[in-house]
Amino acid sequence: MASLPGPFALGAANLGNLYAPMSDEQAHAVLEAAWDSGIRYFDTAPHYGLGLSERRLGAFLAGKPRAEFVVSTKAGRLLVPDPAGAGRLDEANQFAVPADHRRVWDFSADGVRRSLDDSLTRLGLDSVDVVYLHDPEEYDLDPALASGLPALAGLRDEGVVRAVGVGSKSVAALAAAARSGIADLLMVAGRFTLLDQSALDEVLPECRARSIGVAAASVFNSGLLATPEPAGRYDYAAAPPDVLVTAREIAAVCAEFGVDLPTAALHFPLRDPAVRAVVAGAATPEEVRQNARRLAATVPAELWTTLRDKGLIRA
Template structure:
């Protein structure tokens, strides 16, 4: 039975990440408010279940997720967990940046202070971002520092490498962080970063899933060659692989009909083997040797327990073979246990 709490060692960074890890965007009020008590309950449950890698960012709830996570982790032994946050967005007074609101003008994060997120991937901006994150977290250090979605503000790889990357390397050299990386949902951009710098870990969202294996073309082989660990998020592709139905989200917006039909075909194969689609989706990415953790965000204890149950579900090898025969997975796609 797959163990979500097993620690996977990563040679390049020296870190050990739990196979299943906790992302905190929902705890920052993504799409709907989350109370302080509810967030604390989720964090306590995750810790009690043995999850030991936690990811956050200034963006999540405009600093709310960092404050909530730090308030919990300060009570835990520092050597017992791995913590990552991100750089590239500074929180300042002012109207929200257009990227902070949906097409109807509603904030993506509800029930939290509304501030301006200022994109800054410069050398000084990265140092300032980490300093402010540590203040919100109430901790002396983080283990992993990711550059956050530079594509969201049309920043080039070259610009980040000239500015913020230098700061990341210095922070690692000084022992202020143990690992550096980039987090985004564009596999091709991440491959360019992997070629351009000395990164330890990359956080890839939504591009190595049952529905989208774009990362197999270049990124994952490159990471395997360079010893870069990959943390995979977005394994449900914003919800369509959790519950494929009309109106289900893919990449945070309603899914196109062809994607919904493909998700329904995936679900039908899983049902033929007595396996929930969510179980196959949450386990799939760990079939690749470069993947060191699957990152999932939840807003309630019930969602956390459901993810744990899906992660522990016994998925028969025949299911993966069936997906290949149906043309839903390429034959050279690595599979769990394969």
């Protein structure tokens, strides 16, 4: 399964209270706006809010026909009860949820299967469509891939999942997964955007050569590209001054063509034939609707040529 219902997918990290709390009602409204906008691919993970994202997504999808949507989740971090953390928030991981569980790395075959079983319970589903190994480079890349990818392949061969791969912001992890001969899909997080095209070196060429589909995630690089005037985080931290300057230069060129920066950021990855969908999160229903409108807009080809000629994006 290298195809995805695209071109727009909802990343559900916000549903796990990423950066700020969100009520169940707000989460439902975001998901309803996504569904009404035609989004049928939803990406989540145990990591997002210590399972809160999966629970909220599952509660919403319980009222939708199973054949009409695609869900991906991730494996690599098991959630283990930690009663001692119940009185504090999971601020170390930037989620505004009680830290009543802790994440335990486990890329073994048993760990991957247990992770999926736990995710299915939280989602209230009998199956998910895609499972990605989540951030294997943050554990130990080679051992994680050596055990985790064959474990996912086994689940795929059993028909438990339809497609497997790796979700990461590490080009080394993504390239190794592409070369493994196992991955059907890769979730490339923040490495094929207007500000970072490092996936062009190895990852995307490998994907094209091997017919591996790509879901381009974090296309706003954690928020810096999410508004017409660049502001906010870059890769989950404060934006470095030089990156902010480049983002402003790109925004100025976009404005010359009557295109706002977020629209260009959403459209940019879809120019590569390996990219099947862009994955963007949202904290409000209006953000979902606005991004859907942006993806429906037309972006002149001359914009990309001009950005390239000015050295602001790679060829």
